[in-house]
Amino acid sequence: MSxxxxxxxxMASTSPAPARRSGRRHPLATAALLVVGLxxxxxxxxxxxxxxTAETTVANEQLVExxxxxxxxxxxxxxxxxxxxxxxxxxxxxxxxxxxxxxxGTGRMPMAASGPQAEVKPVQFTQEQIDAMGAWVASLAPxxxxxxxxYLAGDGDAAIGAELFRINCAMCHNxxxxxxxxxxxxxxxxxxxxxxxxxxxxxxxxPQNMPVFSDLNLTxxxxxxxxxxxxxxxxxxxxxxxxxxxxxxVSEGLFIWIFGLGGLVAVTIWLTAKxx
Amino acid sequence: xxxxxxxxxxxxxxxxxxxxxxxxSASPGxxxxxxxxxxxxxxxxxxxxxxxxxxxxxxxxxxxxxxxFLLSVVGSVLAVVAYFxxxxxxxxxxxxxxxxxxxxxGITLGLLGIxxxxxxxxxxxxxxxxxxxxxxxxxxxxxTRAKAVEIFQAGNAESGFTRRSLVRNTLIGALVATPIPAxxxxxxxxxxxxxxxxxxxxxxxEGVRLTRDPSGTPIKxxxxxxxxxxxxxxxxxxxxxxxxxxxxxxxxxLLMRLPLDxxxxxxxxxxxxxxxxxAYSKICTHVGCPVALYEQQTHHLLCPCHQSEFDVANxxxxxxxxAARPLPQLPITVDEEGYLxxxxxxxxxxxxxxxxxxx
Numbered sequence: 293m294s295x296x297x298x299x300x301x302x303m304a305s306t307s308p309a310p311a312r313r314s315g316r317r318h319p320l321a322t323a324a325l326l327v328v329g330l331x332x333x334x335x336x337x338x339x340x341x342x343x344x345t346a347e348t349t350v351a352n353e354q355l356v357e358x359x360x361x362x363x364x365x366x367x368x369x370x371x372x373x374x375x376x377x378x379x380x381x382x383x384x385x386x387x388x389x390x391x392x393x394x395x396x397g398t399g400r401m402p403m404a405a406s407g408p409q410a411e412v413k414p415v416q417f418t419q420e421q422i423d424a425m426g427a428w429v430a431s432l433a434p435x436x437x438x439x440x441x442x443y444l445a446g447d448g449d450a451a452i453g454a455e456l457f458r459i460n461c462a463m464c465h466n467x468x469x470x471x472x473x474x475x476x477x478x479x480x481x482x483x484x485x486x487x488x489x490x491x492x493x494x495x496x497x498x499p500q501n502m503p504v505f506s507d508l509n510l511t512x513x514x515x516x517x518x519x520x521x522x523x524x525x526x527x528x529x530x531x532x533x534x535x536x537x538x539x540x541x542v543s544e545g546l547f548i549w550i551f552g553l554g555g556l557v558a559v560t561i562w563l564t565a566k567x568x
Numbered sequence: 569x570x571x572x573x574x575x576x577x578x579x580x581x582x583x584x585x586x587x588x589x590x591x592x593s594a595s596p597g598x599x600x601x602x603x604x605x606x607x608x609x610x611x612x613x614x615x616x617x618x619x620x621x622x623x624x625x626x627x628x629x630x631x632x633x634x635x636x637f638l639l640s641v642v643g644s645v646l647a648v649v650a651y652f653x654x655x656x657x658x659x660x661x662x663x664x665x666x667x668x669x670x671x672x673x674g675i676t677l678g679l680l681g682i683x684x685x686x687x688x689x690x691x692x693x694x695x696x697x698x699x700x701x702x703x704x705x706x707x708x709x710x711x712t713r714a715k716a717v718e719i720f721q722a723g724n725a726e727s728g729f730t731r732r733s734l735v736r737n738t739l740i741g742a743l744v745a746t747p748i749p750a751x752x753x754x755x756x757x758x759x760x761x762x763x764x765x766x767x768x769x770x771x772x773x774e775g776v777r778l779t780r781d782p783s784g785t786p787i788k789x790x791x792x793x794x795x796x797x798x799x800x801x802x803x804x805x806x807x808x809x810x811x812x813x814x815x816x817x818x819x820x821x822l823l824m825r826l827p828l829d830x831x832x833x834x835x836x837x838x839x840x841x842x843x844x845x846x847a848y849s850k851i852c853t854h855v856g857c858p859v860a861l862y863e864q865q866t867h868h869l870l871c872p873c874h875q876s877e878f879d880v881a882n883x884x885x886x887x888x889x890x891a892a893r894p895l896p897q898l899p900i901t902v903d904e905e906g907y908l909x910x911x912x913x914x915x916x917x918x919x920x921x922x923x924x925x926x927x
Contacts, residue, residue, distance in 0.1 A: 459782060459799050460799055463858065463860040463861050464860075475863065475866070475868055475875075475877060475888075478863065501866060503796055504793055504794075504797075504864065505796070506791070508790075509798055528661055528662060529665060530665070531661045533668070533669065562687075567619070567692045568617055
């Protein structure tokens with residue numbers, strides 16, 4: 293998947309350059325040449341191995357086309373037919389396939405209603421449709437791509453991940469990833485049970501009011517460490533017993549005021565009451 | 569008349585033997601006697617408990633109390649068993665949880681069994697009559713008082729405390745001198761340097777690179793993409809050998825890049841940012857919490873402690889909450905290698921107000 297999208301980037305980013313230099317070649321000449329080359333290589337390879345590499349490139353073009361149609365039908369009313377944005381929604385040029393994977397893959401997009409922030413809701417599209425829209429958005433301009441599996445495996449260093457999480461994420465998402473409130477109805481969601489690719493996607497693309505933590509700030513390996521930490525705290529129960537939602541003094545204070553003090557009052561009444 | 573109870577006999581005499589009694593009239597504790605006082609109505613008729621009337625209930629209560637004490641024994645044994653049955657295995661935090669849980673349950677049972685059993689014993693089985701114990705005077709008898717004076721005088725005569733004035737005075741001198749070392753030791757708890765100067769300066773100075781927290785790697789301006797937020801410490805902080813946390817607590821900075829058309833800069837702060845990249849102190853001007861809840865679309869910074877809100881697009885002015893001043897801005901630029909560097913220290917003290925801070 294990711295290889296295909298990288299191919300898209302190459303096509304999109306290299307094609308205008310020769311056009312500026314010579315003016316003779318068609319802007320898409322490089323892309324066309326690349327497609328022809330890939331077709332030829334793939335065809336030759338297919339002859340020898342019966343694999344379907346050649347079809348992949350064709351399928352990729354098909355994917356972009358399908359994605360464009362899906363975008364036009366489902367997203368263009370807010371983001372514009374060319375993805376350049378309207379008054380109702382921001383431009384999606386350059387947000388990359390990863391932003392599409394995060395926003396549509398978590399059900400945040402398409403938005404049901406405008407509000408402080410887009411809510412998680414049941415996913416409206418299949419993964420193939422999401423990939424198709426991602427491929428189309430990625431074909432508009434380069435942007436973050438869906439990362440390879442090795443950065444999502446959660447096999448990094450949980451201790452490093454924990455430190456990075458405390459420095460970069462915990463102030464909004466809570467040190468145990470339980471989420472927290474922001475201003476004017478916005479909030480940082482809890483991170484339990486979130487698919488690693490969506491955790492990665494949120495860091496790379498900075499959805500809504502979340503700041504961007506690009507690969508130049510947190511490297512893919514460091515992002516994997518953070519994913520490892522989140523999986524670690526999810527799989528290992530709190531050492532201190534009931535975590536009461538990991539919300540800290542709010543739930544803990546409520547518990548001790550109601551049950552702790554309530555218990556003391558009950559014992560005091562029992563101590564002083566006369567026996568039957 | 570020391571006590572009443574419903575048997576009509578005087579009780580409490582046993583309790584009185586330890587205290588000297590005066591044959592004389594009222595004790596000093598209840599000296600005021602009013603002629604027109606309302607007569608003491610006494611106790612309501614005693615309601616007997618079921619354990620007083622029904623021997624079967626009494627035996628049942630006895631069994632309950634001893635059962636609770638036995639439960640306490642079981643709990644204590646359980647705690648010992650749990651300690652060995654659920655050992656804490658290094659590297660497996662879930663074993664701490666099991667160990668603590670069962671050890672705690674055992675000890676709780678051991679203590680609560682004794683406590684609840686004792687209270688139930690006293691409430692259900694022990695003597696249930698109500699009685700009043702009146703106050704008595706605390707003054708000793710004249711013989712006791714004379715005896716005490718005698719003991720003091722004998723002590724003085726035997727030790728010569730007042731006669732041997734050299735011994736007495738040197739002892740007083742020694743007692744006065746003993747706390748002096750403590751003064752010398754605890755004086756060092758105060759900062760050795762002038763704390764006011766320390767509050768006014770941080771590690772930032774001209775040419776110090778902005779580096780990532782916690783790795784300490786320098787940041788290129790080109791790496792700070794629009795919408796990014798970097799948590800920043802000054803270069804060299806990770807190598808500090810002492811006072812690392814104190815320095816970090818003063819020098820922590822949040823680095824953000826805003827679209828240029830959204831950034832509204834003050835006239836006197838032109839050139840403090842670089843291509844939309846701004847750096848602000850992360851220490852709240854209210855009481856010093858780390859302000860780091862950055863919303864990249866509204867460009868608002870929220871302090872999690874007391875909900876102060878700062879507008880980064882507008883030189884971090886306070887738009888909500890108890891903070892009195894904007895967050896101090898760190899003037900930044902880039903060096904010849906493209907790394908972000910500070911132009912100077914903060915131009916005002918970071919963090920909350922203090923007495924000597926010029927406003």
